[in-house]
Amino acid sequence: MPRDTLTRDQIVGTAVELLDAEGLEGLNMRALGKRLDSAATAMYWHVKSKDNLVLLATDQVWSGLALPDVDAVGWRAAAAAMAADLYRMFTRHPWLVQVFAAHIAYGEGKARHDDHHLAVYEAAGFSPEQADQAAAAVFTYALGNAAGSAAAASHARRIAKDGAGAEERLRDAMAEAREIAMGYPHLRARLETPAADYAAAPESTFEFGLQALLDGLERQLPR
Structure with a gap:
């Protein structure tokens, strides 16, 4: 072209x-x-x-993220929706997790999103400084939860590129990790659950942690 x-x-x-x-x-x-x-x-x-x-x-x-109407749905529903949207974005595009480790990310789309995110917490009654802290806590929570998906995508690419050798290395590493986990009772009890798979977590882990995080933020609001 x-x-x-x-x-x-x-x-x-x-x-x-x-x-x-x-x-x-x-x-x-x-x-x-x-x-x-x-x-x-x-x-x-x-x-x-x-x-x-x-x-x-x-x-x-980033420009594709939705901006919920906080006046229509309330601050907590808006905050939960934005957090879930961030998490879906990071898991749909795992390279974004890599970007935050290697680049300073900015632009009109991100600014639009970040400005609205702050507005949600200010609408809840947080001071501007507290809104910064709340938005940062939720953002890093979404980013951190997506790290497993990013790691799994990276390993899948490596296996596709390097073939049996990469797959064998992953299998050997997982076997060694399981052997170590056998020495720890709480880890040993989870070895036969889906959470024991590489970069896996129990079902609804993100939703459970998000609600706990929002509960904690809500308790910080002035009465």
């Missing part, structure tokens, strides 16, 4: 698809150009650099 027929939106949208498939380590201008049937140099014309492309892709995904 010639440079003058490409648009930045096309490039960024295709970058998101590539990141979903290959992770942050799989994004490069050559692979992106191949998907767009264009030269790698044409990518730089529109997006300047790989780092800038990562920011643009991140912000495009």
Whole structure:
């Protein structure tokens, strides 16, 4: 595709698809150009650099998050909805977890979301400083819960790329981890549950922890 027929939106949208498939380590201008049937140099014309492309892709995904009407549903329902939306975003696009370890993420879409997130907690009655703390606590909770999905996606890519060798290494590591866990009674009791699988957790773990977190925040509100 010639440079003058490409648009930045096309490039960024295709970058998101590539990141979903290959992770942050799989994004490069050559692979992106191949998907767009264009030269790698044409990518730089529109997006300047790989780092800038990562920011643009991140912000495009962030722009898709919903902003619930706090006046219509109340602060707690709005906070829960935004937290669940963040968690779904991170698990649907596991490379975003990698982005926060390697990049400073910002952009119009993220600013729009973050501003509304703060407004939800201020509507609840928190001071601006407390709203910052509450929003940060919920955000890091969603991000942390998605780390397991990001790790599982990374291992799946490694197995797909390296084949039996990577699968065998994971199997050996899990076997060794199970052997160590046998020496600890609470871990031993869970070895035959779904939570013992790699990067797994009991069903509804996110929802359980989120409600506990919101309960704690609610108790901090001025009476």
